[in-house]
Amino acid sequence: MSRTHTEEYIVETSVKDPELVEKRRAEIIDAAVKVFSEKGYHATTTKEIADLAAMNVGTMFQYVKNKQDILYLVCCHIHSLIEEALFAVAVEDLDSMEMISKSVAALYRIVDQVSDYVVLMYQETSSLDKAARSSFLNREQRLCNHLENQIKKGIESGVFKVDPESVSLIAEDILVQAQMWAFRRWSLSKKYTLESYITTRIQLLKTLLYQS
Amino acid sequence: MSRTHTEEYIVETSVKDPELVEKRRAEIIDAAVKVFSEKGYHATTTKEIADLAAMNVGTMFQYVKNKQDILYLVCCHIHSLIEEALFAVAVEDLDSMEMISKSVAALYRIVDQVSDYVVLMYQETSSLDKAARSSFLNREQRLCNHLENQIKKGIESGVFKVDPESVSLIAEDILVQAQMWAFRRWSLSKKYTLESYITTRIQLLKTLLYQS
Amino acid sequence: MSRTHTEEYIVETSVKDPELVEKRRAEIIDAAVKVFSEKGYHATTTKEIADLAAMNVGTMFQYVKNKQDILYLVCCHIHSLIEEALFAVAVEDLDSMEMISKSVAALYRIVDQVSDYVVLMYQETSSLDKAARSSFLNREQRLCNHLENQIKKGIESGVFKVDPESVSLIAEDILVQAQMWAFRRWSLSKKYTLESYITTRIQLLKTLLYQS
């Protein structure tokens, strides 16, 4: 199970009190998410973020080394929202197909809720430097693995019939397709409601998982 | 077959000779593609582009109104590479499954060849303004439609068994997954060669198209 | 009658045929007057002038050395309009007071007609270089002298009673006040029509000229 290990990117701060750091960063993230998703990362000024966070620019830069750090915090925050939603449904004890269906549905629903942020997250990832980006991609991998494991369990229990080679692809597809709902909702919503879309997607997924 | 009509975004020029415009723009695009995919759109200077294009900055701005226009030209150019590769295989007269397989393979191969540019194209699309972006998305739609039509033909001829509702989703998935090869080649290539990946993908696709 | 002699500023041209020069310059002036009075000298592009003149930029610069030359031509042209209107009424043989009244009225009427251009002419004079500006001021002096002479005749004929010291001041005031009609018409026209303003002005002038 060896995996390339990537150091987690650490956002530095000059402030000692960890609780204060967390509180202030939450304020920064809240503000940044709003402005970023309205104007994009590059078009947003650090001052704008600070202003919206009701914080002084100087203060802000004590909780963050860079403008880029803010982006990283924002991306991680959004990612956590998705992760939490996905992991939340995993506690229940269901059969494999129901489990994966729940997961997929949960995924689409959270993506739908925070679709602006999802778009932001994926559009601006490229503005992160190598270290931050690979740290972020690592987080993404966690989601993939989570889905992969659910599929694998279905295979092990004999419910799913999938070429083991394809498992990781299918897991990734699920994620990518969920993101696409955020990117193309404007177009997809002409033909689908969120729920009908989910149903269709799960249908297609079943075809793949029950492939014989 | 009515579709929301989007005005094509026109890159303005003050130069009258159309051949010269085409020639110079090709030079600009060539230079820009290189620098953009190395440093990204925002980090690239207009002067850098002009220099690499062996052109005066002022001259460049006679063929382009904006830095953004350069990005638009670049995106369209890259898109055309893909489109041409995809449409090139469509001339042959094959049965439906072979046809779509050829298309998918062609898609992955061209994406693999110009993967840096594909990444660039999708990462920076967000830097286009509304008009340019929707004009670009329109071009994307052409690719989608092309694949959709191939699937539809397969359905009509009774070869494919797909819920008509899903056709457009499957077509879009094909495209998105091909783009993902560009974005995740670094990771996917640990488990797959390009050709083995194509094979796997076509296998999965078959499962979907022959769903019964 | 010695007066500091100022060389007349000559607008150079590389074109030989004088009639063509005159024709083309008339076209240039016509175009420039329009754009200048809309957008001001600095905000106007040489290309805009050429375009409006239905002329190539290169062609235009064969009839004019500079952008500034165009401004000079424009100022002189506008000035000529005023001069012609003023000199036109001087042919008649009238008594001194009637004569000067006619002049004043003529002045206000022409200024009113071309008030946009008058504003332009005085606002942008400062953009002329020393040579061109003093050549232009020389032309202005001709207007002053014309009025001065009319007043002097009135004094010589015993009709006007003015301290000879004041003559040139009064002449200049007449001109300046006429220009002011152009500059402040927007405000003055709340209380006066053009004709009532002329009447009031002539009344005030009479007071000065009949001072006892």
Added chain:
Amino acid sequence: MSRTHTEEYIVETSVKDPELVEKRRAEIIDAAVKVFSEKGYHATTTKEIADLAAMNVGTMFQYVKNKQDILYLVCCHIHSLIEEALFAVAVEDLDSMEMISKSVAALYRIVDQVSDYVVLMYQETSSLDKAARSSFLNREQRLCNHLENQIKKGIESGVFKVDPESVSLIAEDILVQAQMWAFRRWSLSKKYTLESYITTRIQLLKTLLYQS
């Protein structure tokens, strides 16, 4: 006495300390007045102003939104010099004719002192945008009103005999003629000293005010 109310143009700043703003702006104005009156507004670089103000360009632009704002500040400053000089003599308790004579003399003297700036102020006003210009013109109106009131008092006290219709014209003429001293000093000073000019002007004014 209702008059069209024009919003005062406000020069924005991102700096919070009002005293600092005043101090820095004074430095900017000082520098700008010098360079502008040497080279004109358009020929002057924002960097030149900042350099002369011993200030960083970025710093300067925190006290001013625009190059145009600098011009506005400069115009207002120069205007204040005149206004103060004019209002300073108004405190004394004199009879009407002496009062207006004092005013006129004060006006000419201050215009003479800062004549370069007066020329600048009136030449470049046209470079202000609509909002700033009308705000500036409003200030001008204050001077006019001041003189108008002095004349009106003279009329009320029976000293002056002027058609009430003409009052505002005469007031405006006084101002315009004072400005003209700045514009034409080079020519006028051949025949007049400042003081002899003032005397002549006051003589002419008396003729108008005592018109019978």
Added chain:
DNA sequence: TATGAATGAGGGTTCATTCAT
């Protein structure tokens, strides 16, 4: 820890003028 003024390099774009055709 908070404040907010200072910094200054850098970037996109313009445009008068030229010159080869």
Added chain:
DNA sequence: AATGAATGAACCCTCATTCAT
């Protein structure tokens, strides 16, 4: 004489980051 593409220096303004208070 007419054309119009080429030139390139120069300009205004921005904004992430720092640091003295």
